[in-house]
Amino acid sequence: MRRWILLAALWLSAVTPACAAPPAxxxxxxxxxxxxTYYGNLPATFAALAQANGHAVEAEMILEGGATLSERLADGSVQTALAGRRPQVLVLQERxxxxxxxxxxxxxxQSQHALQGLAEAARAVQARVLVLGTYQANAQASAALVEKEAAAARQAGAEYVEISQTLxxxxxxxxxxxxxxxxxxxxGPALTLLDAIKLHHALYGMPEARTLxxxxxxxxxxSGLQAVLRRADAxxxxxxxxxxxxYEHAQVERLVRALDHAARATDPAPATPSSAH
Structure with a gap:
């Protein structure tokens, strides 16, 4: 009898699905x-792209027209949000x-000082810091901008996501x-999507094209936005x-292919998707 009970228990364990782990x-x-940053709602576009590729993301933002990072460092809004919300990633984009x-x-x-101060505040809560580049239409100014932005990001101990030359x-x-x-x-819509794909590549690897x-x-x-913390989808x-x-699938696929080709040309070694910490 004990043997039959043991066999029945083994059979039940084989056919009964294990309790699924709660989602992260x-x-x-x-x-x-x-x-x-807010034209086209980059934070929400990035979150949708990430979620379509299997990454659960909640995007929040402190955005205001014409704002500088120096203003955000001075008013303490970012430091308060970091301490209260403890995000895993901070994305900074300068005027x-x-x-x-x-x-x-x-x-x-002042901009360099603000980058350093905000990056230090982010590291205090163990957030990863990305500096999202801006852009200049003139070729000489664009090259100089990328050099300056990259150097400022390095000095602040942050990662740089280049935009101007790619654009x-x-x-x-x-x-x-x-x-x-x-x-x-x-x-415009294409540039907002370009920013989102570049950020996704930096955080998780190149995304698959999806309708968004x-x-x-x-x-x-x-926009009516002021420098207060709010959800991107509010x-x-x-x-x-x-x-x-x-965004139609064809639109996303077109940019993903172009950026993937550019990334492979720059770094022929296959990129391993990284998880933000």
């Missing part, structure tokens, strides 16, 4: 920047041209894509802001 909590990622000293030497020194190359070969908004300066249906505001010129402050963002 989403990785919290905080975006800090200005209109270069365009500030690290290139276009507004004078003092401005780029110049892609827009030259694929001029039909909507790289810029109607004002000809701010990111994003239930989040598609911010533009009149309702927009201003009525009339489009509440949905859509």
């Amino acid at each position: 909590p989403p990785q919290r990622i905080l975006f800090v920047g200005n209109s270069l 365009g041209g500030d690290l290139l000293c276009l507004g004078g030497r003092q401005r780029c020194e 110049a190359d892609l827009s030259r070969h694929q001029p039909d894509l909507p790289w810029y908004a109607e004002d000809g300066m701010h990111p 249906e994003i239930d989040a505001p598609r911010y533009g010129a009149n 309702a927009a402050p201003n009525a009339g802001t489009p509440p949905h963002i859509h």
Whole structure:
């Protein structure tokens, strides 16, 4: 009898599925920047791309038009969010041209100081820090900008995600894509998607192309955003802001292929996807 009981127990254990482990909590990622970051809602676009590729992400943001990282360091909003929310990743994007000293030497020194201060605050809560690059249309200015941004990121102990030279190359070969908004300066849908793919590559590896249906505001010129912490998919402050963002599979695939080809040309060794810590 004991033998039959043992056999029955073994049979039941074989046919009864094990209790599934609870899903891991989403990785919290905080975006800090200005209109270069909120046009097209980069935080929500990145989160949707990551989730479509199997990475649970919760994107939060402190974004305001024309804002500088120096202002965020001074007002303490980022430090408060880091301490209270404890994100795993902090993405910083400076106002365009500030690290290139276009507004004078003092401005780029302030920017460098802010990068260092915010990166130190992030490391205090064990957050990974990425500096997302800006862009310049002029070839000489673009090369100088990438050099300055990369050096500033290194000095702050952060990782640099280059944009300007990649944008110049892609827009030259694929001029039909909507790289810029109607004002000809701010990111259009293609540039927002480019930023999202580059960030995904830095954090997890090159994504697979997926159709993206994003239930989040598609911010533009009149965003109404102020420098307070909010979820990327929260309702927009201003009525009339489009509440949905859509990227067709073909759009995403086109950029993923181009960026994957560029990444392989730069680094022929296959990249191993990394998990943010």
